[in-house]
Amino acid sequence: MRQKSDFLVIGSGIAGLSYAIKVADHGKVIIIAKDKADETATRYAQGGIAAVMYSPDTYEKHIKDTMVAGDELSNPDIVRITITESTDRVKELIEWGTQFDKEENGKYDLAKEGGHSEFRVLHHKDSTGHEIQRALLEKVKNHPNITILENYFTVDLITQHHLGVEVNRRSDNICCYGAYLLNPKTEEIDTILSKITLLATGGAGNVYATTTNPEVATGDGVAMVYRAKGLIENMEFIQFHPTSLYNPGEIPSFLITEAMRGAGGILKTTSGKEFMHKYDKRECLAPRDIVARAIDTEMKLSGDDYVYLDCTHLDKHRIINEFPTIYAKCLSIGIDITKEMIPVVPAAHYTCGGIKVNEHGKTSINNLYASGECASTGLHGANRLASNSLLESAVFSHRASIDSIDKVKDIAYKDEIPDWDASGAVYNEEMILITQTYRELQSIMSNYVGIVRSDIRLKRALDRLEIIYRETEELYNKSILSVTLCELRNLINIAYLVIKMAMKRKESRGLHYSIDYPKQKNN
Helix, strand or coil: CEEEEEEEECCCCHHHHHHHHHHHHHHHHEEEECCCCCCHHHHHHHCCCCCCCCCCHHHHHHHHHHHHHHHCCHHHHHHHHHHHCCCHHHHHHHHHCCCCCCCCCCCCCCECCCCCCCCEEECCCCCHHHCCCCCCCHHHHHHEEEEEEEEEEEEEEECHHHHHHCCCCCCCCCCEEEEEEEECCCEEEEEEEEEEEECCCCCCHHHCCCCCCCCCCCCHHHHHHHHCCEEEEEEECEEEEEEEECCCCCCCCCCCHHHHHCCCCCCECCCEEECCHHEEEEHHHHHHHHHHHHHHHHHHCCCCCCEEEECCCCCCHHHHHHHHHHHHHHHHHHCCCCCCEEEEEEEEEEEEEEEEECCCCCCCCCCCCHHHHEECCCCCCCCCCCCCCHHHHHHHHHHHHHHHHHHHCCCCCCCCCCCCCCCCCCCCCCCCHHHHHHHHHHHHHHHHHHHHCCCHHHHHHHHHHHHHHHHHHHHHHHCCCCCHHHHHHHHHHHHHHHHHHHHHCCCCECCCCCCCCCCCCCC
16 A cells, blocks of 8 residues: 655654644644554653742753763753743643643642752652553544554655665665555555654563563654664663663563652662662662662672562552552552552663654654654753653644744655555565564663663674574565564664664763773763
8 A cells, every 4th residue: 555645653652642633733643553543652751841830940050960861962042942942832632632640739749859959840649651551542643634553563664765776874865755554454464654753653662571661662663763874863862761660571671750759759678678878868869870780789789689669668558559550550469558568670761872863853864853762862861850841742743833934835755756565575474583583672672771781791692683684684584574683673773773882982971880880980
C-alpha cells in the first residue's frame, strides 16, 4: 500500500500528539503507533511535568537547577528557551483538558523532586503521564485531519539512499521523503510519502535487562536516523532511575516515583541503615545519577539485590491519597507500604542523548524533525533533571510545529520513491536466534555498560556486540521482516552508539561514570 501525508508523525506520546494537534489545521496528518496509541512512555510517567508557576519560584532558579543536574553540559541557550516557555506549554496542556491536582484554594498542588530547589512539579496523583496521554488522545481523535495507524512498525526512513544516491554523515543534503512501515494486517511493507516527518519514538531502555520503559521502547528513531547517516550525540548518558520496584521477572520494571522521596521517603540498606548522607549533602533528594550510583555501591558492598525505600513514617492517608497506583501495586505483591519498606533497585529509565536537533527540533536531515526522548536538544546535558522530559517534549514539539507549518507549503512529494523490495526474502523459522540474541544483548549492556563502567568492560562489550551485529544483519538481509527482528536490529545499533560514545568520553560526567577516569576534565 502507498499513501501520502503532509505530516507524518512516528510516535503517539506527548511529543507526537502535541505536534500533530498543532499542525493538523495545515494539512493531512498520519500518526504511526507501533502498539496501541496509548502504549507510550508518556503513559507511564508518574511524577509530573516541571514548570515555573508561582512565586517564590523563578525561571532563573529552574534554569540553575537544570544546569547543575546536567553537570554543566547542558546547552545554556536551550535550557533558557525550555524553562522560559514552560508556563505557556503547561497552560496549553490544561486548556486541552489535562487535569492537574489542585489544593483547596484552587492553586496547583506542586511537588518537589530530586535536584529541584522549589516546588514546581505539576502532577495528577502518581499517574500524570496517563492523564496527559488521555487528554491529548481525545483531542487528536476528534480532529478530522488526523489519522492514527495503530500496530504499524516503522522499518526505516526513506532518504536518497533508496534512490541509489550515496551520502555521508556530515552531508547537509540528506532529505527525508517519508517512511517504510510494516503493515500488521498484510505483513507487507507499506510506503508513506510525506512532506515533513516528525520522529517521536521515545527511548531505548530495552537495550538493558532491567528497565522502567514499556516494551515498545527499542530506540527505533535513533537507530533509523543513524542508518540514514543523520547526527546522533550524547548516547553515553543513560539515566538509571534509582528506584524501581524489585520484583524479579516483571517487565517493564514498575517505577517508584521520585516524588515519594520528595514527600519524605528515606533510602535504607536491607539492615535498615540510612546511607545517602555518605554520598551527597542533599541525601535522598540528590540528582538521580548520584542516587543511582550510591544504591549501586551499597548493593555491591552488601551483596544484596536491592535496598529499601522507607515511607512507613509518613502519614498513611497522605501516602494512599498521593500515591494510589504505587500503594495498590505494592499491595498486589504483598507489601503494605504504610507498614513495610519498599524493595527498590536502579533500572534503565531515560536516554539523555539521541538525534541531534536545533532549537526548532530540526535534525541534520532535511524535512525531518525529532522531539521527546529520541531527540537530543541540549536540555539534559549529562543528566536529566526530574520531570523536565515531558516539558521538553511539549516545548520542542511546539517549536517544531511552527517551523514545519512555515516550510510545508514549499515542499513537494518525491513520487519516484520505489516500494520496498522483499524479493528473495524467506520466513525465519528460527525464532530462537532472535530471542537468544536479544537476551545476549541485554546481558552485555547490563553487565558491562551499566551505572559504573571501565575501559576493559566497554572493550569487552564492543567485541561481543560485533559478533551479534554480523549475525543479525545476515538474518535481516535474507528474512521476511518481523517486528521482533527489526527491534533487535535497532537495539544493536543503540548499543553500538552507547558503547562507542562512552569509550570516547575520557572522564566521569553525570550519568557516565568510569572507574578509569573518576574525575571530571577541567574544561
